[in-house]
Amino acid sequence: MTRPVKAAVFGTGSWGTAFAMVLADAGCEVVLWGRRQELVDAINSGRTNPDYFPDVELPANIRATTDPAEAAAGADFTVLAVPSQTLRGNLAAWAPLLAPETVLVSLMKGVELGTAKRMSEVIEEVAKVPAERIAIVTGPNLAAEIAARQPAASVVACVDEAAAQRLQAACHTPYFRPYTSTDVIGCELGGAVKNVIGLAVGIADGMGLGDNTKGSLITRGLAEATRLGLAMGADPLTFSGLAGLGDLVATCSSPLSRNHTFGTNLGRGMTLEETIAVTKQTAEGVKSCQSVADLARRHGVDMPITDTVVDIVHHGKPTLVALKELMGRSAKPERR
Ligand SMILES: NC(=O)c1ccc[n+]([C@@H]2O[C@H](COP(=O)([O-])OP(=O)(O)OC[C@H]3O[C@@H](n4cnc5c(N)ncnc54)[C@H](O)[C@@H]3O)[C@@H](O)[C@H]2O)c1
Numbered sequence: 001m002t003r004p005v006k007a008a009v010f011g012t013g014s015w016g017t018a019f020a021m022v023l024a025d026a027g028c029e030v031v032l033w034g035r036r037q038e039l040v041d042a043i044n045s046g047r048t049n050p051d052y053f054p055d056v057e058l059p060a061n062i063r064a065t066t067d068p069a070e071a072a073a074g075a076d077f078t079v080l081a082v083p084s085q086t087l088r089g090n091l092a093a094w095a096p097l098l099a100p101e102t103v104l105v106s107l108m109k110g111v112e113l114g115t116a117k118r119m120s121e122v123i124e125e126v127a128k129v130p131a132e133r134i135a136i137v138t139g140p141n142l143a144a145e146i147a148a149r150q151p152a153a154s155v156v157a158c159v160d161e162a163a164a165q166r167l168q169a170a171c172h173t174p175y176f177r178p179y180t181s182t183d184v185i186g187c188e189l190g191g192a193v194k195n196v197i198g199l200a201v202g203i204a205d206g207m208g209l210g211d212n213t214k215g216s217l218i219t220r221g222l223a224e225a226t227r228l229g230l231a232m233g234a235d236p237l238t239f240s241g242l243a244g245l246g247d248l249v250a251t252c253s254s255p256l257s258r259n260h261t262f263g264t265n266l267g268r269g270m271t272l273e274e275t276i277a278v279t280k281q282t283a284e285g286v287k288s289c290q291s292v293a294d295l296a297r298r299h300g301v302d303m304p305i306t307d308t309v310v311d312i313v314h315h316g317k318p319t320l321v322a323l324k325e326l327m328g329r330s331a332k333p334e335r336r
């Protein structure tokens with residue numbers, strides 16, 4: 001008899017918890033690591049995560065701990081679901097505890113500030129594991145909908161296709177349909193850039209602009225992601241798939257998206273400080289817009305929507321001025 005697959009999930013926030021449910025529903029034995037003892041105790045005794053999904057009963061094959069060594073022990077998959085900008089520091093502490101052959105799985109959709117490194121690059125550098133043991137999960141996966149077991153597709157990407165297939169099997173459920181990919185760069189960029197475009201669409205929504213504006217931002221945002229991906233060696237077709245278009249559509253349409261909501265609040269006229277104060281969860285695009293713009297500059301890629309978001313979010317440019325400048329750029333062919 002084969003033993004069940006073991007998964008450690010580091011992060012008891014919305015996506016860590018919802019993805020732990022997916023793994024558990026797919027038959028894995030899951031240990032969730034969380035920072036706060038009271039939340040871990042509540043998960044173990046109440047079978048819910050009261051801070052994120054109080055009305056969702058967690059499967060019996062999930063338990064929680066504050067001890068990273070206990071979570072990591074014997075894990076076939078070590079899933080990382082903390083805010084992107086905290087990964088380096090956290091992983092440095094967890095790296096010595098990792099099971100020898102574990103596959104590290106990033107759920108994160110950010111790019112590191114300062115270094116402009118993708119999360120898989122940070123993992124490779126800090127945990128000192130080869131790229132063949134680093135996978136990512138991405139796609140149109142709003143955590144609250146997944147926790148409600150609504151149907152969704154996703155992408156699991158790893159340069160080693162066999163590892164991607166093992167992860168695919170470990171998280172395949174009747175409501176969660178993962179596709180494999182070996183284009184880690186494209187999948188990670190798709191996830192990071194869609195958050196920036198989600199902010200832009202939210203800002204437009206908040207300003208009272210309509211669906212033509214939204215459709216234009218989504219499409220030209222996809223063009224920005226694809227251009228950056230091409231310059232960085234990604235497969236351009238990845239961007240028309242779940243990691244690109246799929247996630248853009250979900251994020252830019254949904255009030256559940258934290259990035260979209262953050263942008264909407266800014267577009268309605270809240271200051272950055274007021275918007276941060278009412279945002280209870282991680283909106284990765286707020287910091288990563290700067291790292292995505294840095295990546296674009298390094299690779300000589302034009303990303304005007306991304307630059308506009310940076311100007312509004314980080315340099316306090318008034319939204320109407322930013323919009324006028326974005327629309328006032330010189331005319332050009334759609335494809336070049
Ligand atoms: N929520 C979603 O719908 C969703 C879906 C797909 C991908 N993601 C990505 O998953 C990642 C995690 O997002 P989330 O939605 O779970 O965020 P979240 O804000 O809901 O949860 C983040 C978790 O990390 C913990 N945390 C915060 N700062 C920390 C630190 N310094 N050290 C350790 N832990 C810390 C929080 O306590 C919380 O448990 C992000 O990169 C996000 O883009 C989220």
Ligand SMILES: O=P(O)(O)OC[C@H](O)CO
Binds near residue numbers: 139
């Ligand atoms: O809530 P957001 O904006 O972080 O988006 C969540 C997911 O990435 C959607 O796929």
